[in-house]
Amino acid sequence: MSDYNFAYLDEPTKKMIRRAILKGLAVPGYQVPFASREMPMPYGWGTGGVQVTAACLTPEDTLKVIDQGSDDTTNAVSIRSFFAKVAGVATTTRTAEASVIQTRHRIPETPLRSDQVLVYQVPIPEPLRFLEPRETETRRMHALEEYGLMHVKLYEDIARHGAIATSYAYPALVNGRHVFDPSPIPRFDNPRLESPAIQLFGAGREQRIYALPPFTSVQSLDFDDHPFEASKADGACALCGATHTYLDEIVADDQGTRRFQCSDTDYCMERRA
Amino acid sequence: MYVAAKGGEEAIAAAHTWLAEARRGDRSLPAMSTAQIAEQLALAVARVMSEGSLYDIDLAALAVQQARGDLIEAIFLIRAYRTTLPRLGSSRPIDTGAMICERRVSATFKDIPGGQVLGPTFDYTHRLVDFALAAGDEAAAAKIAETAPQTRSRVSDHLGREGLLRDEPRSDATPPDLTRTPLELPAERPLRLQALARADEGFLLGLAYSTQRGYGRTHAFVGELRIGTVQVAVEIPELGFAIDFAEIVVTECETVNQFTGSRTEPAQFTRGYGLVMGRCERKSISMSLVDRALQWQELGEDNVGAPAQDAEFVLMHSDNIQATGFLEHIKLPHYVDFQAELQLIRRLRREATEAQMEAAE
Amino acid sequence: MNALAAGFANPPQESARAFRAAMQAMACPGTIQNITGPEVPGLSPAAALLLLTLTDGTTPVLLTGDAAQSQDWLTFHTGAPKAGSAAEAAFAVGRWDDLGPLNPYPVGTPDYPDRSATLIVEMAEISGDGPRLTGPGIETEVQMSLPDADALRLNAALYPLGVDLFLTCGSRLAALPRSTRIAEDG
Numbered sequence: 001m002s003d004y005n006f007a008y009l010d011e012p013t014k015k016m017i018r019r020a021i022l023k024g025l026a027v028p029g030y031q032v033p034f035a036s037r038e039m040p041m042p043y044g045w046g047t048g049g050v051q052v053t054a055a056c057l058t059p060e061d062t063l064k065v066i067d068q069g070s071d072d073t074t075n076a077v078s079i080r081s082f083f084a085k086v087a088g089v090a091t092t093t094r095t096a097e098a099s100v101i102q103t104r105h106r107i108p109e110t111p112l113r114s115d116q117v118l119v120y121q122v123p124i125p126e127p128l129r130f131l132e133p134r135e136t137e138t139r140r141m142h143a144l145e146e147y148g149l150m151h152v153k154l155y156e157d158i159a160r161h162g163a164i165a166t167s168y169a170y171p172a173l174v175n176g177r178h179v180f181d182p183s184p185i186p187r188f189d190n191p192r193l194e195s196p197a198i199q200l201f202g203a204g205r206e207q208r209i210y211a212l213p214p215f216t217s218v219q220s221l222d223f224d225d226h227p228f229e230a231s232k233a234d235g236a237c238a239l240c241g242a243t244h245t246y247l248d249e250i251v252a253d254d255q256g257t258r259r260f261q262c263s264d265t266d267y268c269m270e271r272r273a
Numbered sequence: 274m275y276v277a278a279k280g281g282e283e284a285i286a287a288a289h290t291w292l293a294e295a296r297r298g299d300r301s302l303p304a305m306s307t308a309q310i311a312e313q314l315a316l317a318v319a320r321v322m323s324e325g326s327l328y329d330i331d332l333a334a335l336a337v338q339q340a341r342g343d344l345i346e347a348i349f350l351i352r353a354y355r356t357t358l359p360r361l362g363s364s365r366p367i368d369t370g371a372m373i374c375e376r377r378v379s380a381t382f383k384d385i386p387g388g389q390v391l392g393p394t395f396d397y398t399h400r401l402v403d404f405a406l407a408a409g410d411e412a413a414a415a416k417i418a419e420t421a422p423q424t425r426s427r428v429s430d431h432l433g434r435e436g437l438l439r440d441e442p443r444s445d446a447t448p449p450d451l452t453r454t455p456l457e458l459p460a461e462r463p464l465r466l467q468a469l470a471r472a473d474e475g476f477l478l479g480l481a482y483s484t485q486r487g488y489g490r491t492h493a494f495v496g497e498l499r500i501g502t503v504q505v506a507v508e509i510p511e512l513g514f515a516i517d518f519a520e521i522v523v524t525e526c527e528t529v530n531q532f533t534g535s536r537t538e539p540a541q542f543t544r545g546y547g548l549v550m551g552r553c554e555r556k557s558i559s560m561s562l563v564d565r566a567l568q569w570q571e572l573g574e575d576n577v578g579a580p581a582q583d584a585e586f587v588l589m590h591s592d593n594i595q596a597t598g599f600l601e602h603i604k605l606p607h608y609v610d611f612q613a614e615l616q617l618i619r620r621l622r623r624e625a626t627e628a629q630m631e632a633a634e
Numbered sequence: 635m636n637a638l639a640a641g642f643a644n645p646p647q648e649s650a651r652a653f654r655a656a657m658q659a660m661a662c663p664g665t666i667q668n669i670t671g672p673e674v675p676g677l678s679p680a681a682a683l684l685l686l687t688l689t690d691g692t693t694p695v696l697l698t699g700d701a702a703q704s705q706d707w708l709t710f711h712t713g714a715p716k717a718g719s720a721a722e723a724a725f726a727v728g729r730w731d732d733l734g735p736l737n738p739y740p741v742g743t744p745d746y747p748d749r750s751a752t753l754i755v756e757m758a759e760i761s762g763d764g765p766r767l768t769g770p771g772i773e774t775e776v777q778m779s780l781p782d783a784d785a786l787r788l789n790a791a792l793y794p795l796g797v798d799l800f801l802t803c804g805s806r807l808a809a810l811p812r813s814t815r816i817a818e819d820g
Contacts, residue, residue, distance in 0.1 A: 042597065058647070067606060167613035168614070215772060247612070
């Protein structure tokens with residue numbers, strides 16, 4: 001093992017994070033402030049997710065870490081090897097084998113189960129932040145359930161562009177009460193936020209934790225005449241042929257030829273196996 | 274146990290090997306020791322200690338070396354280490370009035386009890402590159418006048434005696450600690466000062482400069498700037514008294530600011546305060562100007578909308594470890610989000626073209 | 635000193651497992667977790683385990699009724715200060731009647747609904763015989779025995795404010811967050 005405590009964080013810190021997670025589960029979508037610690041990786045690179053994962057891991061867990069849907073992106077590799085080292089847990093790339101999955105920007109294509117925990121890395125947890133930069137103001141807006149500003153923004157999009165110009169980190173109403181930011185997942189993933197798994201969101205630099213218990217109602221914001229649409233590239237995976245998955249676009253040559261591949265590399269490989 | 278491993282892992286390992294090699298540089302040259310860094314790059318080490326919030330000269334010197342002289346990277350190393358240290362207790366407040374000063378100047382009085390002490394300062398050096406230093410021609414060890422270490426009264430006490438300097442409310446309350454509880458706004462002055470003491474020197478310098486140029490002008494003079502050694506004492510409950518357990522160097526700056534009065538306060542001088550671990554003169558002066566600008570509310574001044582008056586703006590953006598992490602994270606892959614944006618842009622363009630064609634028909 | 639002996643032998647691993655059970659319970663109201671906790675006079679093993687896992691010097695704990703016997707044990711193992719009253723409690727432990735009415739416990743503030751008490755209610759039994767529950771963590775609906783459905787319905791009506799409950803019985807553990815809606819009938 002190592003000179004560090006199990007899962008790196010000291011026990012008092014884990015207690016503090018665990019209490020925040022429980023309150024987050026009790027008020028789904030509400031951002032619980034927590035005293036985020038400085039981690040041995042940079043803020044903005046998953047420190048919130050790493051702290052939440054560290055507070056959740058048991059020695060029996062099998063951990064999967066993905067970034068952009070892939071297990072092999074460098075930051076996913078780095079976080080996975082961090083936990084393999086400081087917690088000594090088993091790791092996997094297979095969604096079905098994992099008990100805890102830390103993710104950045106995607107929900108795995110393989111449907112999750114009730115015995116799995118999905119931990120999201122969150123850069124800006126506040127869905128209202130780009131409309132109102134002040135924390136003191138946005139906190140009041142959540143308290144008073146004042147989400148008019150958000151609807152105005154989305155409606156202005158429709159007036160100007162004929163469509164809502166938010167393609168990722170698409171805001172949703174949780175449990176009919178709190179507007180939340182699902183982290184920068186593509187809006188293709190929004191419908192799958194209603195899941196049997198426990199979903200936890202950690203924002204380290206912004207010192208916030210929030211959560212979705214299984215089966216929590218998550219309604220992507222929309223309008224009757226402009227219903228929410230989960231969009232993706234119109235194409236098929238060049239490797240497995242899937243047309244129902246979220247696709248990455250790849251520039252194949254200098255002539256600009258494009259092709260598509262599943263962003264979830266594990267799912268794609270399972271289909272080809 | 275099955276461990277997932279793929280190409281990315283090898284790429285990372287190779288990059289880190291290269292980094293180690295690059296850090297060492299040309300092996301025909303002798304390697305530096307951390308002792309050399311601590312002695313000869315002392316101000317870099319001081320900045321790492323102050324913004325790293327950990328007073329440990331050897332460790333900070335090691336961090337500077339490991340970070341190849343990138344001070345924000347070195348500060349990051351110290352912060353990440355600091356957060357793993359157990360907290361055994363809290364010291365009593367340090368008494369900067371009892372400081373053994375190596376430098377102490379005041380811009381407000383020509384002469385002061387204890388005198389002006391320039392100390393080892395860059396002030397009044399002619400900024401001429403010293404080519405002799407490059408040639409390895411070290412000046413002979415200078416004869417520094419031996420003076421008995423002495424404490425010196427605070428300049429602000431002399432002003433305070435006349436009642437012209439705003440008295441600061443005293444409190445025995447334990448100040449909040451933003452490293453243990455999440456930053457909550459609005460923040461009281463003790464919390465603001467803690468954030469400023471850890472803040473990026475360059476950020477504070479820019480903000481302080483902006484107040485001098487008119488963005489929230491606060492007319493600051495350096496009432497006193499002192500650098501020196503103070504004792505750190507800890508109360509031992511079993512003994513019933515405090516013992517000194519460490520000696521640290523700190524830099525303290527107190528500005529006096531013209532204040533013509535407000536609805537709640539008479540005309541008087543007010544203070545800005547900067548206290549920083551180590552020899553960090555520019556930082557402590559910057560800190561005291563920003564501290565003063567942030568006090569507009571307590572003093573009943575107008576908020577003129579200057580950046581340095583905006584506590585939320587200052588506190589949320591002053592930490593260079595937070596800032597650099599988030600800034601640099603845009604290097605990480607974002608192709609999922611970019612793909613979503615691509616789809617959207619293409620769709621908006623297609624719809625716009627279709628609308629134009631319909632209009633033309 | 636016997637009471638002082640029982641704690642975690644291996645805190646990082648044991649508290650991690652305990653937390654996962656607590657998290658599962660809080661995330662899925664109406665489900666019952668079986669856990670192994672220490673034998674502490676005045677507390678069920680489940681309640682003792684929750685206290686070891688969640689409390690520390692920053693969380694005032696109110697021990698009511700029999701649970702008060704465990705005050706020295708709690709102080710020794712967690713350093714949690716004794717809450718002077720319900721209004722000060724971050725955590726409160728005891729049988730429903732000993733805990734008293736819910737009103738005085740902190741329910742959070744509109745800006746910070748998380749600043750609310752967590753009650754650990756020692757139950758004579760926990761079963762699926764009780765009111766129908768719906769809400770986050772529940773796929774369709776579930777039934778669970780509750781100490782006082784009327785009081786808890788009022789608590790749920792405060793949402794997003796309110797207290798959150800753990801229900802403990804021997805080594806069994808369940809939870810009722812404020813987000814759970816409690817049906818009027820049976």
